[in-house]
Amino acid sequence: MDEDRKTAGLKQLQGKIYRSGFEDGQIQAHVFNDVPGALKRWDENSKKVYIYSSGSIDAQKLLFQYTIYGNLSNYITGYFDTTTGLKLDCKSYKIIAANIGEPPHNILFLTDSTKEADAANEAGLHVVLLMRPGNADTDIDFTKYNTATDFSDFK
Numbered sequence: 001m002d003e004d005r006k007t008a009g010l011k012q013l014q015g016k017i018y019r020s021g022f023e024d025g026q027i028q029a030h031v032f033n034d035v036p037g038a039l040k041r042w043d044e045n046s047k048k049v050y051i052y053s054s055g056s057i058d059a060q061k062l063l064f065q066y067t068i069y070g071n072l073s074n075y076i077t078g079y080f081d082t083t084t085g086l087k088l089d090c091k092s093y094k095i096i097a098a099n100i101g102e103p104p105h106n107i108l109f110l111t112d113s114t115k116e117a118d119a120a121n122e123a124g125l126h127v128v129l130l131m132r133p134g135n136a137d138t139d140i141d142f143t144k145y146n147t148a149t150d151f152s153d154f155k
Contacts, residue, residue, distance in 0.1 A: 018059050022066040029063040031072070032132065038151035039075035045155060048077040050100060052092075052109075057081050087116050093123035108154070112136070117145050128154075 021027035042049055051060050057079040064073040078100065085092030097104045104124030111117050112135045117127045129147045148154070 012056050012058070014056060014059055016058075018062045022062045027066065029067045031063075031067050031069065032150065034150045034152060036067075036069045036072060038154065039072055041155065043075050048100070049075060050078045050080060050096070051076055052080040052084070052087065052096060054082055054087060057083075087113075088119050090119045090122035093120045093125055097123070097125070110148075110154075114144075121145070 018027065022029075039049060051064075053060050055063070060079045060081065061073060061076075064076055065071050080096050080099075084095050084099075093107075093109070094104065097107055100107075105126070107125045109117070109120040109125040109127050110130050111120070111127065112130045112132055114129065117129055121127045127145050129145045131147050131149050
């Protein structure tokens with residue numbers, strides 16, 4: 001754990017621990033304040049939203065079910081985690097595209113990681129880098145991808 005490895009077994013354990021805390025009301029997920037409105041707007045515009053995270057699918061579902069804004073999970077069409085493949089491997093994004101039944105060029109991928117953006121771009125997805133407070137990625141190439149600071153630009 002000191003090495004912050006994103007192994008499937010650790011993520012599944014994390015999901016079980018999260019479940020107890022969320023269901024007991026001891027934990028609430030914090031999302032940026034523009035997220036609930038964006039999810040609602042995308043749902044109203046028949047946009048499908050998928051989450052691809054290094055966290056387990058179970059943990060992702062809990063995070064969206066128990067947010068400080070209430071249950072947002074109804075707005076999420078599907079979830080992917082590292083059981084699909086590594087987030088830095090372009091094959092993972094091709095697998096996701098195939099699983100959701102869309103050609104890669106029809107998919108918009110939003111991320112705060114340049115390395116993930118590179119992999120998704122190589123797979124043929126449209127990519128936008130999110131510039132959010134607390135981003136861990138310090139090697140952001142502002143000339144390579146479009147950027148956004150929130151979800152207001154995405155209809």
